[in-house]
Amino acid sequence: MSGEPATPTLTQRVRYIAGATLPPSMHQWVIDDLTGPGAARRYHLRILLPIIAPLCVFLLIPGPLWMGLAMMALLYLPLIYFTTALMYVYRRHRLAKHGLDPALADARERQKHAAEREAYERRHRR
Structure with a gap:
């Protein structure tokens, strides 16, 4: 192998x-996809786009345009809400499905908090 991630x-x-x-050789790619920079954006695009x-079918219903758009919004707005609310659960599930540690889903947050804690301790000499 050339050393580059598959x-x-x-x-x-x-x-x-x-x-x-995906095969085990691509585990690093999966980790980067689910937890790396832009992971939330990719997750939302994959579900919401x-x-x-299919929601455009509501535009074919006879009546004013706003009626079809309102029906689309009645389905799409809760989808956005629940998609965002379940993002953490989805990441943990996908990591576990690939045989990876689900705790990787919040590794960046733990690193951020550790850095903040270290800065706090340095400032207050603990």
């Missing part, structure tokens, strides 16, 4: 987005 092919990536697991096309 990245999934297009087919593997589509299957991964649909919920499939594909649902827009």
Whole structure:
């Protein structure tokens, strides 16, 4: 191996987005995808973008345009809320599904708090 982290092919990536697991050689990629920079953005895009096309069916219902848009909003706004609320649970589940430690989902927060704690202790000489 060349030392570079393995990245999934297009087919593997589509299957991964649909919920499939990737081979162990790509575990670092999975960790970076679920916990690295931009993970929240990718998570939201993967869930919230594909649902827009089926929701556009409401625009075909006879009546004023605002009625179809209101029906779309009645479904889409709670989806945004619950998607955001369940992001942490989803990350832990995907890590566990790949055989990785679910605690990796909040590793960055723990590092941040440790750095803050260290700075606090330095300031107050503890």
